[in-house]
Amino acid sequence: xxxxxxxxxxxxxxxxxxxxxxxxxxxxxxxxxxxxxxxxxxxxxxxxxxxxxxxxxxxxxxxxxxxxxxxxxxxxxxxxxxxxxxxxxxxxxxxxxxxxxxxxxxxxxxxx
Numbered sequence: 001x002x003x004x005x006x007x008x009x010x011x012x013x014x015x016x017x018x019x020x021x022x023x024x025x026x027x028x029x030x031x032x033x034x035x036x037x038x039x040x041x042x043x044x045x046x047x048x049x050x051x052x053x054x055x056x057x058x059x060x061x062x063x064x065x066x067x068x069x070x071x072x073x074x075x076x077x078x079x080x081x082x083x084x085x086x087x088x089x090x091x092x093x094x095x096x097x098x099x100x101x102x103x104x105x106x107x108x109x110x111x112x
Contacts, residue, residue: 006096010044020071024063027071027101036104037077041068047097049086061097068101077103 008014009028016028019039030038043060047053053061065082072080080103085092 004046004096005094006042007046024060025067035102038102040098040100042096042098048095049097050084051086081107
């Protein structure tokens, strides 16, 4: 999608601080971290949000969670939160499915 911020990051049109990349997904540090460790994992394929997951694209979601577990292990994260916002009211600001991985501080609920 030509006007999608995350599609432009995947394409290398916008710089990012890469954590990981493979054929299906890309992980990079958040530019406005909400915890000492805060990175995003996104599919390379444009999927609007978790609400757009279906039989044809669900394989990438399971792969992303495998990658999150691998990165958490590599980064020695013993405790972490994974968050995906779906829709504007929930706080989704980039309409390309993404998972925030946060660690390094006590996580309160509600967040903030």
